[in-house]
Amino acid sequence: MTVTIYDVAREAGVSMATVSRVVNNNPNVKPQTRKKVYEAIERLGYRPNAVARGLASKKTTTVGVVIPDISNAIFAEVARGIEDIANMYHYNIILCNADKRKEKEIRVVNTLLEKQVDGLLFMGGTVTDEHLQAFKTANVPIVLCATTDEHGVMPSVDIDxxxxxxxxxxxxxxxxxxxxxxxxxxxxxxxxxxxxxxxxxxxxxxxxxxxxxxxxxxxxxxxxxxxxxxxxxxxxxxxxxxxxxxxxxxxxxxxxxxxxxxxxxxxxxxxxxxxxxxxxxxxxxxxxxxxQPMYDIGAVSMRLLTKLMKKEHVEHARVTLPHELITRQSVAVLD
Known part of the structure; x- marks a missing residue:
């Protein structure tokens, strides 16, 4: 049977409210009590119900990421930057491949919004009016990552x-x-x-x-x-x-x-x-x-999204990162 918060409370000899405070990292718990709760959680194999917590807080701590081509190494580097910053701020990632097809991109965006993600990062090709319409219906922040929209209305991170x-x-x-x-x-x-x-x-x-x-x-x-x-x-x-x-x-x-x-x-x-x-x-x-600083594009996009999700002040919602010419062996001087 599924182990519940009630089972943990009974095992540790504390109230369910105390277990909840421990699970949610509330500092107002004595170290000795916190230790007892953690030991009970480990013995029983308890895992907090993320769905239930999300319903209570209206937050899922989950971010949706729409990626154009998961087999392309360049997008893998962006995804790594996103993941590292997401972990830092305790967000989980749902990564969806959209094959750079408009219909699939919009369908994936709508699916992620139905999953009640707290925010969305969109990597894709052309941001059309249909994309913008889908974005407008969202009640969560959306950041364009490694792309921009023609009208410059969406928060974005990219190079020139x-x-x-x-x-x-x-x-x-x-x-x-x-x-x-x-x-x-x-x-x-x-x-x-x-x-x-x-x-x-x-x-x-x-x-x-x-x-x-x-x-x-x-x-x-x-x-x-x-x-x-x-x-x-x-x-x-x-x-x-x-x-x-x-x-x-x-x-x-x-x-x-x-x-x-x-x-x-x-x-x-x-x-x-x-x-x-x-x-x-x-x-x-x-x-x-x-x-292109692909890792940085992913990391900065995720950091911008965390600020928007937390309703923090954002000075620049459209970020252009620097590029650099790397000279190797494939160009010769023409006589």
Missing amino acids: HEAAAYDAVSALIAQGHRSIGMISGTLQDPANGYARFQGYKRALEAAGIAYDESLVRVGNYRYESGVEAMKFFLERDKHPTAVFSATDEMAIGAVHCIQDFGLKVPDDISVISVDNTRMASMVRPQLSSVA
């Missing part, structure tokens, strides 16, 4: 994706490259796709290099699309001297395609990307990449 792409392409230009291809993410994605594409174009414009639409291929963030895009570039009459990829995974696909064609990185073609996942330093040659 356009600036990150601008810095990556500018690094290629500084090494003498003028013919620079781009392997882009979908342009419907405001951050990893469109913003990074805009950064690429702005860097070319700043250097007086004409934008060439034929030097841009749209991928789906995966390795295979990087291979396909690079194959397209290499089969041209004259391939670009450098390629900027919107993600490390597509960049590694591009590197392997170049090598499959019997060419060398960076001797024949330079490659640079954004994200700086662990894969960037595992591939050979090691990949130059703009680092």
Whole structure:
């Protein structure tokens, strides 16, 4: 049979109110009494009923996290940052994979809200009007993590994706490259796709290099699309001297395609990307990449959410974290 708080109280020889105070870490309990209650809890194997406590306090100490692709290492790093801060503030996490599909994202958001989570962290692609409508119906705080909404109405934590792409392409230009291809993410994605594409174009414009639409291929963030895009570039009459990829995974696909064609990185073609996942330093040659502080994005998002859940003062609800260009071995100086 299920052990109840009444059983613990009887075993310890105290009132149920005293057991409740001990379980809830109330300081107004004598150390000797607290010890007796803990010993009774251990002997009986009592576990407090989180659902019942949530009903009484109207708090579940649970946070829902919507993640776009649980198999993607970059989101795993964000989730680690979320989890560490959640543990620090005694919150539990419900992690849901949404496959970057709008219908599933909205369904998962509604499911988590039905589970009476105290707050929600949303990682996804485009934040549409349908997303915003679902968020508006929530009576708990919601923070966008590693993404932002177009109108800037939601609390969020992210980097400046356009600036990150601008810095990556500018690094290629500084090494003498003028013919620079781009392997882009979908342009419907405001951050990893469109913003990074805009950064690429702005860097070319700043250097007086004409934008060439034929030097841009749209991928789906995966390795295979990087291979396909690079194959397209290499089969041209004259391939670009450098390629900027919107993600490390597509960049590694591009590197392997170049090598499959019997060419060398960076001797024949330079490659640079954004994200700086662990894969960037595992591939050979090691990949130059703009680092997103993914762990920090997760940690800061969770800390912002805790403040909102506790109704603490928040000075900046939209946080932009710094990025950093990590130079490795995949970019060469063009003679």
